[in-house]
Amino acid sequence: SAVISQKPSRDICQRGTSLTIQCQVDSQVTMMFWYRQQPGQSLTLIATANQGSEATYESGFVIDKFPISRPNLTFSTLTVSNMSPEDSSIYLCSVGWTGGDHGYTFGSGTRLTVV
Amino acid sequence: AQTVTQSQPEMSVQEAETVTLSCTYDTSESNYYLFWYKQPPSRQMILVIRQEAYKQQNATENRFSVNFQKAAKSFSLKISDSQLGDTAMYFCAFTLRGGGADGLTFGKGTHLIIQP
Numbered sequence: 174s175a176v177i178s179q180k181p182s183r184d185i186c187q188r189g190t191s192l193t194i195q196c197q198v199d200s201q202v203t204m205m206f207w208y209r210q211q212p213g214q215s216l217t218l219i220a221t222a223n224q225g226s227e228a229t230y231e232s233g234f235v236i237d238k239f240p241i242s243r244p245n246l247t248f249s250t251l252t253v254s255n256m257s258p259e260d261s262s263i264y265l266c267s268v269g270w271t272g273g274d275h276g277y278t279f280g281s282g283t284r285l286t287v288v
Numbered sequence: 289a290q291t292v293t294q295s296q297p298e299m300s301v302q303e304a305e306t307v308t309l310s311c312t313y314d315t316s317e318s319n320y321y322l323f324w325y326k327q328p329p330s331r332q333m334i335l336v337i338r339q340e341a342y343k344q345q346n347a348t349e350n351r352f353s354v355n356f357q358k359a360a361k362s363f364s365l366k367i368s369d370s371q372l373g374d375t376a377m378y379f380c381a382f383t384l385r386g387g388g389a390d391g392l393t394f395g396k397g398t399h400l401i402i403q404p
Contacts, residue, residue, distance in 0.1 A: 206391040215396045267392075269387060
């Protein structure tokens with residue numbers, strides 16, 4: 174399975190600013206996924222990032238608020254724009270693998286606090 | 289849209305006991321993939337076990353096993369000989385296509401506490 178390096182691990186940001194989260198994968202993958210985990214809640218899929226095309230957003234998430242870049246098959250970024258305290262969450266990236274059995278690897282998450 | 293339901297917000301058992309976490313899902317498709325993930329306080333998501341819907345045999349991984357009832361759309365996780373390190377949030381998850389083509393739909397999670 175792939176190994177993902179996610180940065181930063183945590184940040185405290187002022188409202189109205191933006192934060193960019195990075196995920197680097199140790200192998201080439203077609204799809205990368207971004208999730209939000211609000212405090213005490215489950216994970217919700219924000220968008221799917223496919224290299225060479227626009228990201229596909231889930232209902233309730235828009236590109237202006239969560240722009241995503243996918244410049245190559247091993248890297249992606251998620252930006253949380255114009256932040257408010259309601260954006261305080263853990264953000265995780267993930268990739269899937271096929272090798273034998275199917276599964277998904279996750280980054281270690283970014284804990285974002287907006288003040 | 290697919291949905292995943294975990295009806296037990298929290299469970300607590302004594303060390304060495306067996307515990308079963310419940311999960312039901314809703315889909316009109318016949319082939320799909322189901323997972324149980326563990327999230328300890330470190331927040332790292334750890335794959336516990338997976339099940340392909342086309343496989344009738346229930347998946348097992350050491351102390352972890354599932355009871356997959358396709359007709360009932362049920363996918364419970366059994367943890368045998370529970371250990372203190374099993375204390376964590378457990379999430380049931382669903383996806384239609386394998387190979388990482390689609391993202392996961394998660395249940396709300398069950399907080400499992402193993403008491404010494």
